[in-house]
Amino acid sequence: MPLLRCCFPYKYSSLCCSTSPPPSPSPYPSSVSFGPLPPQHRRCPPPHRPLLPLCSLESEIPEDDDNDIDRSNRGRGIPPRPGEPRLVLVERRRDGTAKRYVLDDKSELQTYWKGRQSSMNVMIEEECFSDLSWIPDIFKNFILPAGFPGSVSEDYLDYMLLQFPTNVTGWVCHTLVTSSLLKAVGIGTSAGTSAAAAAAAIRWVSKDGLGAIGRLVVGGRFGNLFDDDPKQWRMYADIIGSTGSIFELSTQLYPAYFLPLASLGNLAKAIARGLKDPSFRVIQNHFAMSANLGEVAAKEEVWEVAAQLLGLFLGVLVMDTPGVQTSYSMMAFIWLSVRLLHLRLRYQSLSVLKFHTINLKRARILVKSHVVLHTVPGYADCNKEENILSWERFVLPRVIFGVSLDRMIGREGSSHMVKALLRLYMKEKYILFVNQCGSRGLEFLITFKVGATGLSVLKSLWQVYWLHEQQGRLPDHVFSWLEESLLNLEDGFADFLKQLEEAGWDKHRIGLNVPNGLLFEEIGSIELSYDK
Numbered sequence: 001m002p003l004l005r006c007c008f009p010y011k012y013s014s015l016c017c018s019t020s021p022p023p024s025p026s027p028y029p030s031s032v033s034f035g036p037l038p039p040q041h042r043r044c045p046p047p048h049r050p051l052l053p054l055c056s057l058e059s060e061i062p063e064d065d066d067n068d069i070d071r072s073n074r075g076r077g078i079p080p081r082p083g084e085p086r087l088v089l090v091e092r093r094r095d096g097t098a099k100r101y102v103l104d105d106k107s108e109l110q111t112y113w114k115g116r117q118s119s120m121n122v123m124i125e126e127e128c129f130s131d132l133s134w135i136p137d138i139f140k141n142f143i144l145p146a147g148f149p150g151s152v153s154e155d156y157l158d159y160m161l162l163q164f165p166t167n168v169t170g171w172v173c174h175t176l177v178t179s180s181l182l183k184a185v186g187i188g189t190s191a192g193t194s195a196a197a198a199a200a201a202i203r204w205v206s207k208d209g210l211g212a213i214g215r216l217v218v219g220g221r222f223g224n225l226f227d228d229d230p231k232q233w234r235m236y237a238d239i240i241g242s243t244g245s246i247f248e249l250s251t252q253l254y255p256a257y258f259l260p261l262a263s264l265g266n267l268a269k270a271i272a273r274g275l276k277d278p279s280f281r282v283i284q285n286h287f288a289m290s291a292n293l294g295e296v297a298a299k300e301e302v303w304e305v306a307a308q309l310l311g312l313f314l315g316v317l318v319m320d321t322p323g324v325q326t327s328y329s330m331m332a333f334i335w336l337s338v339r340l341l342h343l344r345l346r347y348q349s350l351s352v353l354k355f356h357t358i359n360l361k362r363a364r365i366l367v368k369s370h371v372v373l374h375t376v377p378g379y380a381d382c383n384k385e386e387n388i389l390s391w392e393r394f395v396l397p398r399v400i401f402g403v404s405l406d407r408m409i410g411r412e413g414s415s416h417m418v419k420a421l422l423r424l425y426m427k428e429k430y431i432l433f434v435n436q437c438g439s440r441g442l443e444f445l446i447t448f449k450v451g452a453t454g455l456s457v458l459k460s461l462w463q464v465y466w467l468h469e470q471q472g473r474l475p476d477h478v479f480s481w482l483e484e485s486l487l488n489l490e491d492g493f494a495d496f497l498k499q500l501e502e503a504g505w506d507k508h509r510i511g512l513n514v515p516n517g518l519l520f521e522e523i524g525s526i527e528l529s530y531d532k
Contacts (some may be wrong), residue, residue, distance in 0.1 A: 088418060091404060091520045092450065101405065103415055111406070146516075213267070218274030226275075228359045228511060230282035231350045231388050237275035238346045242339050244268025249335060252328060286355060347388065354383045356504075357511040358454075361386050363461050364395065366505075367496065371465045376499040396441070397468040399461070402515030403445045408433045420479055422522060424486065429456040431520075432463055434478055442471060450521045454510035462493050 091099040098114045145152055226233055247265030251258050288296045318324060324331050358366065362382050370376050377385070408431070409417045425431045429452040435443040444464045448456060466485050500507055 087523045089405075089422065089520050089522050091518055093518050099404070101418060212270060216274075218271055226278040226282055228513065229361065230279040230286075231353060231355075231386075232390075233275045234279040234283065235347060235350055235388050237272040237279065238343055240275065241269050241272030242343065244272065245335075245339070249332060283353065286353070350388055351384070354380050356506060357509045358458065358505065359511045360392060361390070363458055363510075363512060364465075366500070367458070367462045367465045370496045370499065371462065371469055371492070376496065376503045376505070378503045379505060397444060397464055398437075398441070399444045399446065399464055401446050401448075401457070402518050403447050404518060405431075405447065405520065408435075408445045408447065424479065424482060428459070428486075429453070430460045432460055432482070434467065434482070442468065444468075448514050448519055450519050452514045452519070454512035454514065455507070457512035457514060458510055459489070459493055462496060463489050466492065 086103045088101045088103055090101075093099075100112045100114060102110045102112060140148070149157070244265040244267070247261050247268065251261045251265075254261060284296050284300065285293060318334060324334065355362070356379050365382050365385050366376055405418065409421070421431050421433065428449075430446055430448045433445050435445055437443050444467070446460050446464075463485050466488055467481070470481075470485070497507055
C-alpha cells in the first residue's frame with residue numbers, strides 16, 4: 001500500500017504569514033509509518049538508560065554555552081551560514097547534564113553530551129541555593145522537597161536543622177527508658193544479670209531501628225507521590241501494614257527467630273507508617289476548607305483515640321474468650337477475619353472522598369469521557385469512578401512521560417524526523433509520538449519542553465485519548481495522524497476546558513506534575529523545507 005503524504009497547514013508552519021501554501025513534496029519523512037513499520041519501531045524500546053555519545057566531537061563545539069553554535073544568530077532571525085553546524089535542541093536533565101542535538105554541514109543529526117554546568121540551567125535553577133550548594137544533588141533531592149527553596153516557606157530549613165538534633169535527643173531518651181521498662185518486668189533484676197536488660201534493650205531498639213530505615217527510604221524516595229494520589233497510598237499503607245502483622249504473628253510459632261521476624265514485621269509497619277502519615281495529611285488538608293487544618297487534625301485525634309479505646313476493649317474481650325488463649329489457630333483465624341474487614345472498611349472510607357483537584361487518574365477519566373461521550377463528569381461522579389488500587393503502568397492507553405528524543409524516534413531516527421516533530425509541535429509545550437509494540441498495542445511517548453505546566457500534561461492526555469479512540473482507522477503515515485489529532489485538539493480541548501468549569505472543576509487546581517527529570521529546549525528556528 002502506498003504511503004499517504006500530507007502537508008502542514010499554515011499554523012504549523014514557520015511561514016504562517018505567507019500567502020502561499022506549503023511547498024511540495026511533503027516535508028514529512030516517508031519512512032515513518034505503521035505499514036510497514038521502520039526497524040526502530042517494530043518492538044518496544046528498551047528501558048531508558050544513559051546514552052553514550054554517538055561520536056566524540058566535543059572539542060569542536062565550545063563547552064561554555066549551549067547556544068555557542070547559534071550565538072551570532074540568536075534572536076535576529078538570521079539563518080546559519082551554509083556548512084555551519086546548527087544546534088536544534090537541548091535536552092536538560094535534573095543532574096545538570098545536557099544532551100545537544102546538532103545538524104552538521106550535511107544536515108545529519110548528531111548528538112553530544114555536555115557535562116555538568118557551573119551555573120545551573122533553566123530547568124534546575126530553582127534548586128540552586130547557596131546555603132546547601134556543597135551537598136550533592138542526590139542527597140538534597142532525598143532530604144528536601146522538590147523545588148526547594150521555592151516550594152516551601154523561608155523558615156523551613158531553619159526549622160528542620162533544629163528539629164533534627166531535637167529528635168536525636170528524644171530517641172536517646174527512648175532507648176534508656178526501654179532498658180528501664182525491661183528491668184521493671186523482671187529482665188535483669190537478679191544479681192549479676194543487670195547487663196541482660198541492656199542487651200535486651202539493644203535488641204529491641206535494633207528492631208525499631210530497622211523499621212526506621214523503612215520510613216527513611218519511603219520519605220526520601222517517594223515523597224513526591226503522596227500529593228498526587230493520597231487515596232491510593234493510604235490504601236497501600238494498610239495492605240503493607242497487614243503484611244507486617246503476619247510476621248509478628250508468626251513469632252509465636254517460631255520463638256527462636258523472634259528478632260528477625262519481629263524486625264521484618266516492624267520494617268513493614270514502618271514503611272506503612274511512612275506511606276500513611278503524609279497521605280493522611282493531604283487528606284486532612286482536603287478537609288480543611290476554612291484554613292482550619294489544626295482543628296481538623298485535633299478532632300481527627302478525638303475520633304482515633306475513641307476508636308482505639310473501643311478496639312482495645314473488644315480485643316481484651318476476645319483474648320479472654322475460652323479457646324482463644326490456648327489455640328493459636330483460633331486466634332490467627334480471628335485476626336485474619338478482623339483484618340480483612342478492616343481493609344474493606346478502609347477501601348470504602350477512601351472511596352467516599354471527593355477531591356476537587358485533577359490528578360492523573362481523574363484526568364484520564366475526564367478526557368476519556370469528553371473524547372468518547374463529549375461530556376465531562378462532575379467531581380463526585382469522577383471520584384466514584386476512580387480506581388484506588390490501579391497502577392499507572394497497567395492502565396490503557398499506555399503513556400510514558402519524560403522520555404528522551406532518542407527513545408522517541410529510535411537510535412536510527414533521522415534529522416527529517418526531528419525537524420518534523422519540532423515543526424508539528426511548534427505551538428505546544430510538549431512533543432508526543434506513537435510507538436507500536438506488537439501485541440501490546442500502541443505506546444504513547446511524551447516529552448515536555450521547558451516551561452510546560454500541568455495544563456500541558458492535561459492537553460497531551462487529551463491528544464492521547466483522541467489517538468487511542470481513532471486507532472481503528474489508523475493511517476499509514478504517522479505524521480498525518482498526529483497532525484489530524486492536533487487539528488482536533490484545538491477546538492476539542494477548548495470545549496473540554498469549558499465543560500470542566502461547567503461541571504464544577506477548577507482548571508487552576510490541576511495537580512498534574514511535569515516530569516522534570518528531563519526537559520528540552522528548542523534553540524533557533526526550524527526551516528519549512530529540508531536541506532538537500
